[in-house]
Amino acid sequence: METREAWVEFPIFDAKSRSLKKAFLGKAGGAIGRNQSDVVVVEALRNITLSLREGDRVGLVGHNGAGKSTLLRLLSGIYEPSRGSAIVNGRVAPVFDLGVGMDPEISGYENIIIRGLFLGQTRKQMLAKVDEIADFTELGDYLDMPLRTYSTGMRVRLAMGVVTSIDPEILLLDEGIGAVDAEFMRKARLRLQSLVQRSGILVFASHSNEFLAQLCDTAMWIDHGEIRMHAGIEEVVTAYEGPEAGAHVAAVLAESAADAAVGSGAEPSIPT
Numbered sequence: 001m002e003t004r005e006a007w008v009e010f011p012i013f014d015a016k017s018r019s020l021k022k023a024f025l026g027k028a029g030g031a032i033g034r035n036q037s038d039v040v041v042v043e044a045l046r047n048i049t050l051s052l053r054e055g056d057r058v059g060l061v062g063h064n065g066a067g068k069s070t071l072l073r074l075l076s077g078i079y080e081p082s083r084g085s086a087i088v089n090g091r092v093a094p095v096f097d098l099g100v101g102m103d104p105e106i107s108g109y110e111n112i113i114i115r116g117l118f119l120g121q122t123r124k125q126m127l128a129k130v131d132e133i134a135d136f137t138e139l140g141d142y143l144d145m146p147l148r149t150y151s152t153g154m155r156v157r158l159a160m161g162v163v164t165s166i167d168p169e170i171l172l173l174d175e176g177i178g179a180v181d182a183e184f185m186r187k188a189r190l191r192l193q194s195l196v197q198r199s200g201i202l203v204f205a206s207h208s209n210e211f212l213a214q215l216c217d218t219a220m221w222i223d224h225g226e227i228r229m230h231a232g233i234e235e236v237v238t239a240y241e242g243p244e245a246g247a248h249v250a251a252v253l254a255e256s257a258a259d260a261a262v263g264s265g266a267e268p269s270i271p272t
């Protein structure tokens with residue numbers, strides 16, 4: 001997966017732009033400027049060159065409107081670069097808009113299948129795991145009801161169940177998963193971790209440093225549409241948010257490492 005000097009610009013034809021004489025760079029959001037035809041554009045991504053390979057687990061950090069979601073959409077092929085190039089080889093599972101691929105008029109069960117097809121699974125594969133996914137969601141009889149009768153959190157449960165049941169080569173994840181209750185989140189986290197382990201490449205946009213530290217091994221700081229820094233998570237978070245946040249990341253990393261060590265130590269050894 002590779003991008004070279006890729007830009008994503010959104011032309012805004014109805015911008016109230018008379019006062020916009022010079023390019024504007026605020027705290028939040030990408031730069032607002034003009035293109036060659038003098039149309040106002042939001043420069044959501046500027047000059048992005050990156051190369052990701054099997055095993056890479058990258059977290060995206062950056063302020064609101066920095067370009068994280070746009071980068072995920074560029075990497076998934078939803079957006080074409082307006083300049084430069086983006087080449088993606090592999091089966092991509094874009095998991096940012098949990099509602100995409102869902103139909104409000106059909107049942108939860110049917111939506112499990114549809115959403116799976118949307119994520120590149122076959123109908124046969126989905127039929128084989130629909131019961132297990134249904135169990136995970138704990139939605140019971142609601143699974144026979146149309147999706148429009150669900151609350152936001154219930155929809156997220158369904159979407160999370162499907163998403164965490166697949167085996168993607170490239171997993172693009174946005175943290176749109178805050179709507180579920182704490183107990184369900186704990187359960188979902190384990191499934192999410194196992195999904196990440198099965199995936200070839202992970203790119204994860206999140207405002208939760210704890211989550212980033214649990215799932216990723218490097219972080220990329222996106223600032224006004226540009227890659228400002230790509231390094232270890234602790235280093236990037238320290239630069240982006242300060243030493244306290246960096247120390248928190250270090251503590252989470254140490255905890256995960258300790259858990260992993262206990263996990264491997266607990267495995268029974270096979271006598272020879």
Ligand SMILES: Nc1ncnc2c1ncn2[C@@H]1O[C@H](COP(=O)(O)OP(=O)(O)OP(=O)(O)O)[C@@H](O)[C@H]1O
Binds near residue numbers: 028030042064065069
């Ligand atoms: N469809 C669109 N049309 C116009 N501008 C857009 C569009 N989508 C995104 N933008 C702009 O692109 C910039 C980057 O937005 P993006 O959603 O990628 O940010 P983000 O880093 O994911 O932010 P957040 O943390 O708030 O979710 C913002 O300035 C936003 O206003």
